[in-house]
Amino acid sequence: MAPIGEKDERMGTTLADDDENESQTLWATILGEVQSSSATNLPSTKSVLVLGDNESGKTTLVARLQGVEEPKKGSGLEYYYIDVKDDYRDDQTHAGVWVLDGDPSHTGLLKFAITEENFENILVLLVASMAQPWSIMESLNKWASYLQEHVDRLKLKPEDRREYEDSLVRFFQEYTEPDENSSGNQVPSHRRDVNPLHPTASHTEEDKVLLPLGENTLSQNLGIPIVVVITKSDAISTLEKQHDFKEEHFDFIQQHIRKFCLHYGASLVYSSVKEEKNCDLLYKYLVHRIYGFPFSSPAYVVEKDCVFVPAGWDNEKKISILYENLNTMKADDCFEDVITKPITRKPIQRDAEVVAEDEQVFLMKQQSILNKQPAPGPAGMEAGKGTPTSEGMLANFFNSLLNKSTAKTPGATKADKAAVSREAAAELERLQKSKKMAPEAKPNGPDSAAS
Structure with a gap:
């Protein structure tokens, strides 16, 4: 029989070992919980690439997804982010958003948005x-x-590319209509350690029969999930009123x-930020x-301005x-x-219409111009004594006309010159009588004697 002291010593050692084992178990449990919680955290590596023509509404759409009222337009390749929050697990993260300019010359910038490293974590929006x-x-x-x-x-890698393509096929084949009675706040059905963009085949459903896709379904499989967004659906009413679009056109x-x-295995959404x-x-x-958040909205193709077709729902029938x-x-x-x-017809550019001036106004302007001109010759100075009057101006005008008509008419005979002189003298005499012109304003041309 061992001494009492030895027995107590062995018992103390046993209790110490038990405490150490319990402590290790506790730490193992804590580490396991930490690893489990980190596996369920929202990843920060996900991103969206937005492609489309200029003025298609890309920037406005992204601003709406961000909750921003004033969209900021830029050029080239822009980067934004969208807040994502999981209310159930009290977790949040940011989804990166790349927006490429609508200029085709900037397509070379795609190498920064889609790489071999982030290929499995990106989704593409095609906007029109x-x-x-x-x-x-x-x-x-395009x-x-x-x-x-x-x-x-x-x-x-060829095997990776093939797996990405196969995952889109599986997503199409495994699509099921959402339960209309399900709540949007239910626990997400996808595990966070599985990539919802490229879900892997479920081992528990290996025997599940998947129907083959149609001939044209995913005929252009790029291995990237695509969502087609038709923006500005509010323009439909304008097309009906101004361009006579009918129901069959839409x-x-x-x-x-x-x-x-x-063809591309894409989803379809008609949207209007304005409305x-x-x-x-x-x-x-x-x-x-x-x-992998829960989603309970079914496909909707009734109203022409708010169409929604999730990937996997549609077919040619x-x-x-x-x-x-x-x-x-x-x-x-x-x-x-x-x-x-x-066809937008350009307005015809017509020459400016010229309105003829009233005859009396025109003559008054000409008289005003003549009044401002100096008298042509000494006769005008004598008549006005330094400042020719209107009567003197007219007399001088006819006097010079008389001189020019007789002196500068080529080939004119003496009789012709005399006739012109008589006409000018008669007109001058008429003016003298009506205006009571001074007698010294009479014509003094070389042929005045002929009158």
């Missing part, structure tokens, strides 16, 4: 404006081609856009696609419903042939 519906399809196809050219130049436009979205249409819906859908309303056009007609740009 309903204010100019005739250019919608041209704009969408910017989609710029995006594809840039993606093809990236040095992505159905024709919509079916062309939805076919484009099918606050679908702006909040777009924000909620973006954080749903990027962060649903689009064909729009064909029933096409009366003066066919679904496969060329877009530019049906939705034509209105």
Whole structure:
């Protein structure tokens, strides 16, 4: 039997070991919770790239998503951010937003927005404006081609590129209609350690049968989630009033856009910042696609100015419903042939109309000019004694006319000169009688004797 002191010593050692084990277990639990919570934090590496023509409403749309009233326009490649908050987990972060200028010469700047490193964490907005519906399809196809050219130049591993493309196919195939009774504040269905932009195949649903996609669905798979946003949908009323657009025109436009979205696996949103249409819906859908937030809004294609088509919902059969309303056009007609740009006629520039001056006003102006001129000769000085009067001016005028008519008429005979002199002398005599002119103002030309 061991001494009592030894027994107590062994018991003390055992209690110390138990305390140490309990402490290690506690620290392991704390570290595990920290790791678990960090895995559920909102990532700060997500971003959105906005592409579209100038004046399509890109900057205004981003400002609305930011909650900013005064949008700031720039050039080249601009960077903004959108606040994202998870009220359920009391977490928040920023989503970066790249906005590329509408000048095609700036497409080289895409290398700063989409890289091999951030490829899996970016979503693209293709923006076009309903204010100019005739250019919608041209704009969408143009910017989609710029995006594809840039993606093809990236040095992505073939297996990674294939996985990105397959994830978009899975997202389309696994789409399910949201439960209308579900609450928008429910716990997010996606785990934060899974990238909602590129979800991986679920191991628990390996035996789940996925229907094949349509022939044209994701035929242009870029491996990047795309959302097509048609801005300024409030312009539809203006198009109806000023350009005689009918219901079938907007159905024709919509079916062309939805076919484009099918090719790229894109979502579609009609929005109007001016009338606050679908702006909040777009924000909620973006954080749903990027962060896995819950989203309960179903597709909506009834009203022509607030269309919403989530990725995975649409197909060619649903689009064909729009064909029933096409009366003066066919679904496969060329877009530019049906939705034509209105002819704006420039105002005709006409020469300024010249209004003839009243005859009496004109003559009075001429008389005023003559009165200001000095008398031509000594006779005028004698008549006015330094300041010729109007009568003297007229006498001198006819006197000089008499002299010029007789002296500068080439080939004139003496009889002709005499006739002219007689006429001038008679007119001068008439003026003298009516104005009581001085006798010294009589003509003194060389042929005055002939009168």
